[in-house]
Amino acid sequence: MKIALLGPPGSGKGTQGAMLRESFSIPHISSGDLLRAAVEAGSELGDQAKGYMDKGQLVPSELVIGMIRERVAENDCTGGYLLDGFPRTVEQAEKLESMVGANGHAVDHVVALEVEEDKVVERLSGRRSCPECGRLYHVSFQPPRSDGICDDCGAELMIRDDDREETIRKRLEVYRRQTAPLLDFYEKAAILRIVDGDAAPAEVAEQVLAAVREEDD
Numbered sequence: 579m580k581i582a583l584l585g586p587p588g589s590g591k592g593t594q595g596a597m598l599r600e601s602f603s604i605p606h607i608s609s610g611d612l613l614r615a616a617v618e619a620g621s622e623l624g625d626q627a628k629g630y631m632d633k634g635q636l637v638p639s640e641l642v643i644g645m646i647r648e649r650v651a652e653n654d655c656t657g658g659y660l661l662d663g664f665p666r667t668v669e670q671a672e673k674l675e676s677m678v679g680a681n682g683h684a685v686d687h688v689v690a691l692e693v694e695e696d697k698v699v700e701r702l703s704g705r706r707s708c709p710e711c712g713r714l715y716h717v718s719f720q721p722p723r724s725d726g727i728c729d730d731c732g733a734e735l736m737i738r739d740d741d742r743e744e745t746i747r748k749r750l751e752v753y754r755r756q757t758a759p760l761l762d763f764y765e766k767a768a769i770l771r772i773v774d775g776d777a778a779p780a781e782v783a784e785q786v787l788a789a790v791r792e793e794d795d
């Protein structure tokens with residue numbers, strides 16, 4: 579099963595990806611996580627990507643597409659994958675299709691999470707993440723048991739560099755301009771399902787599961 583999660587920054591793609599990879603037994607591939615790992619590792623890709631990410635802009639597609647092409651070619655992707663944050667433009671969606679060529683479609687289901695912009699700003703301003711295991715928290719909605727410490731591995735939680743309010747607003751503008759047109763692209767391909775991302779995380783996951791299973795029936 580090949581699924582792509584769409585939605586504005588903070589709509590819950592990472593949260594859902596972490597929950598749904600268990601349900602579908604497929605890897606969760608977040609382009610943002612891969613790019614942040616490249617920045618952290620100080621690789622050439624990371625050095626090229628960092629400036630764009632800090633400003634809330636998209637990293638040039640030629641950098642991101644190569645990274646995703648390598649990742650989906652790994653052995654754990656033979657049974658499918660759950661993409662989060664990729665594709666992010668119509669150009670990336672077209673390139674993704676050409677990666678798999680004649681061997682079927684690159685994506686079977688696209689699920690778009692809908693959340694109002696004000697809510698998204700509130701979510702991202704309170705987001706904390708674990709630099710060791712990647713678990714996500716929110717200071718009010720999903721707080722860790724001990725302030726600032728990961729429940730799972732005990733690491734000190736961090737705030738993402740692009741979660742400052744002015745960068746969040748920029749990312750939302752980029753989403754509206756460059757990513758929202760993808761909704762039409764996948765609507766025309768008849769594989770788009772819209773899910774209300776404003777419910778509790780477990781409820782959203784149920785809705786995503788239902789949407790994907792309904793399409794498979």
Ligand code: AP5
Nearest residue numbers: 587588589590591592593609610637663701705715716779
């Ligand atoms: P990326 O990491 O993909 O960021 P994003 O799309 O802006 O999305 P976020 O990770 O901020 O939010 P999310 O939807 O995953 O929400 P989350 O689950 O964390 O990209 C970062 C940057 O990398 C981009 O700006 C760009 O520069 C670059 N990049 C990445 N992919 C690219 C591509 N394909 N092409 C070019 N450039 C690319 O949740 C947010 C918070 O809300 C958390 O605190 C969480 O606990 C809380 N929360 C989640 N769900 C709920 C809920 N249901 N109720 C209450 N709180 C919730």
